[in-house]
Amino acid sequence: MASVTQDSSRLYDKLAEVIEEKKDLRNPLIEILRIAQEIFGYLPVEVQEFVAEKMGIPASKIYGVVTFYNFFSMKPRGKYTLNVCTGTACFVKGAPRLIQMIAEELGVQMGETTEDGRFTMSAVRCVGACSLAPVFVIGEDTFGRIDNKDKVKEILARYE
């Protein structure tokens, strides 16, 4: 961690504060990792090692937890995460086609980030908006009944 810049050292300070605050809760690891991901945007090995050291937990255990849960990412994410719902209702109503349309539009595959760092496309299992299937979500906005590419284009253009 010798090469940390000014900026990221501030982030580490913030994380250290969080760890200090939550340390005495019973098994707060997942909570802390969640907040760490909020601070850094993702959980690179360096951050995991930092948490390990501060909490006195083996880094291997932290790696185990990070890789187990879908929520955690070890790769940087785009400015917006575009989650395509792949729940059963969306699947039967055309999610695979929707994924194909978005992939063509953004030029990335599932799990990848666009070159300009604007979008990361990922899949979620059911967002509970089954009546609007097929659905995708950007941030807290849900877009439903997407059945043609023009709609996709128009929506993506709203996110700068």
Next chain:
Amino acid sequence: MSFKRIDLLICCGSGCISAGALKIKERFHEVLAEHNISNEVNMIETGCMGPCDYGPVMVIYPEGIFYKKVTVEDVEEIVTEHFIKGRPVARLMLQEEEKVIAAKKDVPFYQKQIKVALENCGYIDPESMDEYIATGGYEALGMVLTGMSPQDVINVIKESGLRGRGGGGFPTHIKWQMVHDNKSGEKYVICNGDEGDPGAFMDRSLLEGDPHRVLEGMMIAAYAMGATNGFFYIRAEYPLAIARIKLAISQAKELGLMGENIFDSGFSFDAEVRTGAGAFVCGEEMALIHSIEGQRGNPTPKPPYPAVQGLWGKPTVVNNVETFGNIPTIIRKGAKWFSEMGTEKSKGTKVFALTGDIRNTGLVEVPMGITLRELIFDVGGGMIGDGKFKAVQLGGPSGGCLTVDHLDVGVDYESLKERGAMMGSGGVIVMNDEKCMVNVAKFFMDFCVEESCGKCSPCRIGLKQMLEILERITSGRGREGDIEELQRLGESISKLSLCGLGQTAPNPVLSTIRYFREEYETHIRDKSCQNKVCLDLMHFNIDKDRCIGCSLCARKCPVTCITGSREDKYIIHQLECIKCGNCFDVCPVKAIDKIPGIHPDTAAHLQAMEKVTQKYDD
């Protein structure tokens, strides 16, 4: 003091919010202020009212008028016509065969429903504790703490016949009794809100729509077994549910309904919320417990059961959100009232999320034992569009598909299990005759492969093997004996896996083989997907007689595999086609057909390729 003459209930369930309910609410604020009647209207954001397909929906009292598919532009008319002049807006009401249905109670969707867990959902403001109390909330907790012994409570639950609503259907009172009888000084109660089933949103709607009910149910459970600490484990994907339950906890603490020595009874209780981090297997109780402990959510062998050695090694009860949602009403109205609903072995009601190719998608609560026909055609309103009913999938990735022959089967734990499906947590996905069952089975298998925790090999390796066979079948490389191999693998994975995920994961495949075997056979023998879903086993074709030569398809084709001219019309070069379907969508005269089976050109090409590889292998 203002006099509110109108109650305006706006559904703010996830379906209606996605459809724009919040913008409508804002608009109401503006328009009411413009007309200076803000103080006459009591606007309430409620939880899910159920009929998501009509969303955004609202109900206006005192008349009980039900409006559907309201848009921001309709708000002005509702205020001026309905609120000011007293003339409800007929065009926003539900129309059924030329009959206008004004009142919510007359909407067919609600006719066969009985709401127990969802009693208040869509009727009260979930963020107001007073409203919950006004509908009889916390009365049950009071009754229990001041007049019943813990054993009395367990006896009532036993008499009611309540079984776990998370899917397994394990009798609730047995778990409670086990923990009650344990002498440990430290016990825990956990609410399982890790609703991972794709296509299911029952727990979410209940947590968002009536959080105090779930909390009250949990506290009654805690009292019955002597626990003083509770955990809500809720998926991270449900931020509103998490916020609402946190708010309910702080409100209850403020009012003294939670904390030390509640109602002077000597009973103390505290609860906290833990969020899941996205792992389907964490719905399994041991995995969930490990996740709360900050570990990987791997299941561990049972016994010891959580009731003996659960969270931090202490006796623990894990109950589903809906199970807790039933408790306060059972205590208040009595075990007899509850057990009069349902069938001999499955008592009470069950909440289902109806989705798929059905008219009334949404959240419903029906008595156990209702037939699938009533559930799908009466409550659900039947199929949407021209499609015919083909199959219904119950129980998500652990469940199975049932067919038209099963429509008169009653929905209860045993009947469904006998036929290869299961109650599950309540996702009901209805499919029309355009769906390919092999593809549906592949979808669920893909889900289970991804969500398998990897701990034990039958599930980790076996499911992957099943998925590969399914992929082979749907891509035209299916072989004789594949069906039998899938059955053999499925049966052994069910027997050998440690936890519920692995034990039930082969169900979608086994049940589709059982009821739709001929579809598997056409995929394997004829290399054809009759429903034109599996892209490798279908092709697109332009009908020359219908083609007007406009060239739109050729221009929209991303791989430029369509050529032709106005005179000669257009053709698709099959070998280059990636089957994206753009041409099919854009053709103004619908001259492009989807045809089952591999195109002869492609088939010849594949055969030639195979010969080359065979030569190479030799």
